[in-house]
Amino acid sequence: MKFIENKKGSDKVLSIYWFVILFIISTGIFAMVYIYYHSPFNVREAEGDIMVNKIAECVSQQGKTSSAWISGTSIQTSSTCQNAKDCQKIIGTKIVSVIGGIKNTLPADLDSSIKQEGVAENLNCLVLQIAMQESSLQHCNQVQVNGNPLYCDGNKTDVKALDNARETSLGVLQVNTKVHSVAAEYFDIGVAYAVKSVLLSNYNQYKAGNLFTPTNTVYSGWKSAIRGYNGWGSGGDDKYVENVLAKKDYVNQLFPEFCSQGAMATIGQKKDITSECHLNFNSEFKEQQQYYVQVDFYDLKTFQVATTANGEKITSQPIATVFDGNENLKADCELQKDKNFKIQSKCVEKRFYSVDDKNNPYIINILSVIRKTEKNAI
Amino acid sequence: MSLRFVQHKEGNILVENIIFIVLTLVFFTILILFISSRSQGTALIEEEMAKQIALIIDSAKPGMIIKINVEDALSKAAKENYNKNIITIMGNVVTAKLSEKTGYSYSFFNNVDASVFPDTSSGAIKDYIIVINGYK
Numbered sequence: 001m002k003f004i005e006n007k008k009g010s011d012k013v014l015s016i017y018w019f020v021i022l023f024i025i026s027t028g029i030f031a032m033v034y035i036y037y038h039s040p041f042n043v044r045e046a047e048g049d050i051m052v053n054k055i056a057e058c059v060s061q062q063g064k065t066s067s068a069w070i071s072g073t074s075i076q077t078s079s080t081c082q083n084a085k086d087c088q089k090i091i092g093t094k095i096v097s098v099i100g101g102i103k104n105t106l107p108a109d110l111d112s113s114i115k116q117e118g119v120a121e122n123l124n125c126l127v128l129q130i131a132m133q134e135s136s137l138q139h140c141n142q143v144q145v146n147g148n149p150l151y152c153d154g155n156k157t158d159v160k161a162l163d164n165a166r167e168t169s170l171g172v173l174q175v176n177t178k179v180h181s182v183a184a185e186y187f188d189i190g191v192a193y194a195v196k197s198v199l200l201s202n203y204n205q206y207k208a209g210n211l212f213t214p215t216n217t218v219y220s221g222w223k224s225a226i227r228g229y230n231g232w233g234s235g236g237d238d239k240y241v242e243n244v245l246a247k248k249d250y251v252n253q254l255f256p257e258f259c260s261q262g263a264m265a266t267i268g269q270k271k272d273i274t275s276e277c278h279l280n281f282n283s284e285f286k287e288q289q290q291y292y293v294q295v296d297f298y299d300l301k302t303f304q305v306a307t308t309a310n311g312e313k314i315t316s317q318p319i320a321t322v323f324d325g326n327e328n329l330k331a332d333c334e335l336q337k338d339k340n341f342k343i344q345s346k347c348v349e350k351r352f353y354s355v356d357d358k359n360n361p362y363i364i365n366i367l368s369v370i371r372k373t374e375k376n377a378i
Numbered sequence: 379m380s381l382r383f384v385q386h387k388e389g390n391i392l393v394e395n396i397i398f399i400v401l402t403l404v405f406f407t408i409l410i411l412f413i414s415s416r417s418q419g420t421a422l423i424e425e426e427m428a429k430q431i432a433l434i435i436d437s438a439k440p441g442m443i444i445k446i447n448v449e450d451a452l453s454k455a456a457k458e459n460y461n462k463n464i465i466t467i468m469g470n471v472v473t474a475k476l477s478e479k480t481g482y483s484y485s486f487f488n489n490v491d492a493s494v495f496p497d498t499s500s501g502a503i504k505d506y507i508i509v510i511n512g513y514k
Contacts, residue, residue, distance in 0.1 A: 018398070022405055029409055037416040043429045050436045051487060274489070278513045280470045283485035291487060375484065 042377060044370040048348030051279070051293065051368040058277035059295055059364060060354040067356045070297050070320045080147025085254070087149035088137040091172060092255055094150070095131060096124045097319045098191040102302065106200065119222045120248060125259040126222065127173070127195055129247040130229060133240070134174040135160050139187050150187055159185040166235055194229075202228025214238050273324035281325055285372070289326035292345075292369040296321050300353065300361035314351075314365065329369040343378065345371040420458060423451050424482035427474040431465060431494075431508065432486040435472070440490060444508040445497060451476055452503060465494050465506050489514050 059069055081087040111122040120126035131137050140152035141160055152158030162169040167176040173194035175184035180197065184190035203225035211218050212227055214234045219227045223241050230240035237243065252259040273293055274281055281291045296318035305312045333347035351365040416422075427448070434444055448464065451474070455464050458477035466473045470489070475481035486492075490510050497505040 019401065022402065026405055026409055030412060033413050033416055037419070037422060041425060041429055043433060046433055047436065047487075050433065054436075054488070278489045279487050280489035280514070281487060282470060283487075284471050284483050285485075290485075 040376055044346035044376050048346055048368040048370045052348050052350045052366045055277050055366050065354040065356050084143050087143050090149050091137045092128050095191050096258055098188050099124055100319050102192050114222055117221050121259045128251045129244050131172050132247040133244045135172050139172040154186050156185045199225050199229050271322035290371040292325035292329040294323040294367045296365040298363040300363055303363045343373050345369045420476040420480050424474040428472050428482045428484040431472045432484040435486040435492050436488045438510045440510050440512040442510045445505045448506050449504050467492050467494050
């Protein structure tokens with residue numbers, strides 16, 4: 001009898017528990033439904049995807065990229081010049097683009113150490129100063145032929161040369177082919193070799209300090225690299241370092257885009273991508289632009305990627321970069337490389353292969369960033 | 379004595395069970411009503427429609443004519459006694475509006491001249507037509 005009464009009591013207790021459980025489950029479902037239907041549809045990834053595709057169609061039509069996208073930002077070999085100064089601009093910009101192509105193989109802190117020592121604003125400008133001293137930024141015997149300052153490229157007889165018993169120096173950076181086995185008559189090869197295997201090699205070897213016996217002067221840091229570029233023995237230019245440093249002001253004035261205070265070490269310029277590609281960056285958000293796009297052009301021959309835990313990362317330097325929109329949004333992409341933050345702008349990146357008018361191959365990387373956080377994430 | 383006890387016990391079980399079942403049903407009915415009211419709210423349909431149309435226009439090219447079925451949205455607007463155009467485009471902003479008090483706008487980045495109007499070709503309006511006229 002007692003047992004039966006106890007059983008009744010258990011049934012009642014069980015019913016109350018059942019309702020408590022039901023209440024908890026219902027509350028959970030209510031909360032989930034409320035949160036789900038209260039958060040906006042996030043369409044930014046789809047939007048960014050469409051934008052990247054539109055820009056890709058605009059930049060490369062049937063696999064061909066107009067050189068207009070790249071010229072004016074870095075490579076200007078197709079540009080023409082009539083006077084010495086304009087030709088120097090073209091040659092100098094081409095030097096910077098070659099350095100950009102090999103920069104991934106150079107140590108990352110070069111620019112800061114060059115600036116810190118006061119020899120130049122960055123590596124690009126130091127090489128331009130040396131080129132100015134060596135050849136007055138001239139690769140060929142004549143300043144230009146039919147407006148082309150690189151008319152002689154690869155043709156040894158027309159390339160600017162200093163030929164004597166001590167040296168046979170060729171090209172814009174006058175690489176001594178009697179000492180260095182390199183086809184310096186080719187502009188790109190000569191510049192890349194001069195930077196990496198002459199200038200940087202001397203820096204690494206003598207940066208701690210070395211005595212230049214003809215003048216009894218000890219050079220260290222980047223000054224030793226400059227001294228080493230002309231040679232440590234006698235018979236060269238004893239005032240070479242001072243002469244290169246004296247070119248700083250001229251180079252800074254001629255290339256403010258690379259050498260002015262705070263100029264970007266890499267090439268990049270704001271371009272009106274919106275009108276080129278029929279885009280409209282106005283939106284219902286009046287306070288700030290909600291879009292950012294960036295197109296990077298890489299030389300296929302030097303293009304490299306590294307595989308990281310978060311996917312692939314491009315390690316090459318672009319030879320040209322154009323961008324448009326709200327530049328502040330780009331920082332959000334850096335933040336999201338490790339973790340996806342809902343309230344940050346959404347970044348979409350794609351890359352593809354293309355060739356220009358002269359069949360030069362490129363890898364083109366397009367980044368689109370969409371903010372619109374209030375309508376997609378909050 | 380034992381017979382009465384059994385009868386009494388059976389009666390208790392029946393009432394308890396009925397109350398239990400009714401309460402459970404009430405719980406689930408409220409839950410379903412809540413979910414259905416949330417999923418079919420005008421605000422949700424407006425947002426979905428405005429964003430879909432903005433993405434369609436972003437992907438479109440000049441010369442395209444796009445027809446979208448808006449029957450559900452129109453019936454919702456009818457319930458709200460809203461008889462005006464439910465989709466409008468001003469500049470590069472699409473607005474979907476299913477009642478006087480609500481509305482949702484979303485911008486598109488494709489710089490095209492787009493127009494939108496109801497398709498009256500088949501009598502009762504079921505579709506809206508988006509015409510991409512050309513680049514601005």
